[in-house]
Amino acid sequence: MKTREQALKYGLSFPDTYQDAxxxxxxxxxxxxxxxxxxxxxxxxxxGYINLNLKVDPEQAYFWRKIYPSVQPGYHQNKEHWNxxxxxxxxPDSDIKLMIEESYELISYSPSKKIYEAxxxxxxxxxxxxxxxxxxxxxxxxxxxxxxxxxxxPDPATIPCHRVVNAKGELAGEYAFGGAWKQAEILRxxxxxxxxxxxxxxxxxxxxxxxxx
Numbered sequence: 001m002k003t004r005e006q007a008l009k010y011g012l013s014f015p016d017t018y019q020d021a022x023x024x025x026x027x028x029x030x031x032x033x034x035x036x037x038x039x040x041x042x043x044x045x046x047x048g049y050i051n052l053n054l055k056v057d058p059e060q061a062y063f064w065r066k067i068y069p070s071v072q073p074g075y076h077q078n079k080e081h082w083n084x085x086x087x088x089x090x091x092p093d094s095d096i097k098l099m100i101e102e103s104y105e106l107i108s109y110s111p112s113k114k115i116y117e118a119x120x121x122x123x124x125x126x127x128x129x130x131x132x133x134x135x136x137x138x139x140x141x142x143x144x145x146x147x148x149x150x151x152x153x154p155d156p157a158t159i160p161c162h163r164v165v166n167a168k169g170e171l172a173g174e175y176a177f178g179g180a181w182k183q184a185e186i187l188r189x190x191x192x193x194x195x196x197x198x199x200x201x202x203x204x205x206x207x208x209x210x211x212x213x
Contacts, residue, residue: 001093004029004043004050010097011041014104016154033108034154035116040107041100046075052085052096053077054103064099071099112149114138119150122163125191126206127199129167136208147172162186163206169199 001007008019011031020030020039031041042053056064058080064071065083070090074082085091085099118136122128128136130143137146150161162183165171171183171194184194192204 001091001096002050002087002089004045007041007043007050007052007087007096007100011100011104014101014108016108017104033104035108035112036110038107040103042077050087051075052087052100054083054085054099055081055106056083056099056102057106060102064095068095111137111139111142111145112152115142115146115149116153116159119159119161119164121208122160122206124160125204127163127165127169127187127192127201127204128206129165129169129201131167132206132208133164163190165199165201169201169205171197171199 001010008029008031011017012019014033016034017031018034020032021028022030027044029043030039031043032039040055044051044053053074053076061073061080061083065073068091070086070088072084072086073079075084083099085096087096114137115133118133119128121136122133130146131140133146134140134143146164150159150164153159153161156162171187184197187194187199192199
């Protein structure tokens with residue numbers, strides 16, 4: 001891997017990513033994670049080579065630097081948490097890709113990511129409460145975080161936040177994507193009965209344990 005195009009293509013192959021050029025300078029092209037808009041891959045030309053700035057676990061940072069002279073402390077970034085990878089042909093593609101993947105994993109890991117993955121499990125024709133989603137995401141205590149994450153839903157087409165209701169089965173009064181009436185409309189189209197802004201949880205609540213049998 002020697003070109004910017006190759007690096008950007010690989011960075012964009014990860015889920016929920018997009019390219020950005022925030023500095024009004026074509027030399028700086030970034031790949032960000034949609035969930036929190038953080039960049040995990042910075043590309044720029046310097047001293048005749050394409051450089052990549054990649055997020056790294058501090059314990060791994062020195063490991064990579066020791067193996068490859070072309071892996072150096074992050075240029076213009078925190079030296080403990082970022083490495084600069086110089087694409088001079090001295091590093092195998094497999095290791096460059098591994099470093100990019102590690103950077104993506106570090107940037108994209110968040111409670112929101114776990115919440116979105118949990119919401120994706122709710123089947124069509126069912127609903128789940130905020131507490132249920134929190135539990136499926138690994139921590140029942142973060143039910144409030146579920147509401148916050150769903151309000152920032154980066155991809156409603158694949159993260160069905162309309163299937164999440166409160167503990168009484170009530171729809172969200174401030175549903176982020178069109179109002180409570182829109183949530184009811186989508187649920188009804190999926191076979192969920194909504195009466196006076198509420199879903200009967202006895203009939204339509206997601207039974208996760210049944211899905212796992």
